[in-house]
Amino acid sequence: MAAVFGTLLAGTTPALVHPHVFAEAxxxxxxxxxxxxxxxxxxxWRFDELFSSTVLMEFDKNSDLKLDDAELKEVANTIKTSLAEYNYFQMVTLDGKDIKMKAPAEIVASFDNNQLIVLFEDQPQEPIKLKGKIDLGVYDPTFYTAIDFTDDANMSVKDLPASCARAVVRPDPDTAIAQNQKTLTEAFFNDPTGTDMSKIFATKLELNCRTEG
Structure with missing residues (x-):
């Protein structure tokens, strides 16, 4: 995620295929x-301690080894600006077609047990009807950050109607590569700017909804 958090990590090298930052989501x-x-x-998103400590050092302007409200606000604003270009790492599709999302009104940053926590909420430009196949997930197109849902329960939808079936899909990397060989080129694996193809490896919440009546 060098392009995204370059302003957070001074001197960050270009992203390679493997991730450098880890977060539980x-x-x-x-x-x-x-x-x-x-x-x-x-x-x-709860970030790993190494990345979190780097953020702390970068934004601790008064050198008191903690981030006050103003410093956390600066972290949040930097993240919001950086992620805007990448649709905030979201994957939202309806029957395979991308759904446009509004930018979150704000991003909130905090620290807990020496880990950076990022919170935000956004809405689709138009409400998404519960019909057809809806895929929801998070991925970094640069491969710099691995955002992982460690438990299926961490992808939640409350009061889902009986007309919808819920499943968490965790693609097998080897299978994903085999199924997309024609589009996964050497240029893709060496492109530090990233491509949307990295979404094929992303964990997804899949909702399959039938039309009632």
């Missing part, structure tokens, strides 16, 4: 009051 899908559409997505 939680995704909560927010339904409309009538439970017929997806109204929003809530994200929580």
């Amino acid at each position: 939680r995704l909560d899908v927010v339904l409309s009051p009538d439970h017929k559409t997806i109204a929003g997505l809530r994200h929580l």
Whole structure:
């Protein structure tokens, strides 16, 4: 994620195929009051201690070994600006077609047990009807950051109607590569700017909804 967090990590080298930053994630899908559409997505990312300590050193302007509210606000604003180019690492599709999302109103940064925590919520430009196949996930197109849902329960949707089936899909890397050999080129693996093809490795919350009636 060098292109994204370059402003956070002074002197970061270009991203290679393997990740340099690790985060545990939680995704909560927010339904409309009538439970017929997806109204929003809530994200929580908990970053590894090494990256978190780097952020602390970079933004601790008064050198008190902690980040005060103003410093955390600067972290959050930097992340928001950096991630905007990458749709905030979100993958949202309906029957294979990308769904446009509004930018989050704000990103909140905090520290807990020496780890950076990032929180934000956003909404689709138009509510997503619960019909067809909806895929929701998080991925870094540069491969610099590995954002992992360590437990299936960390991809949650409350009050999902009976007309929808929920599944967490964890692609096998070898299978994903085999199925996409024609589009996975040497240039892709050596491109530090990243491509959307990295989404084929992303863990997804898959909702399959049938039309009632």
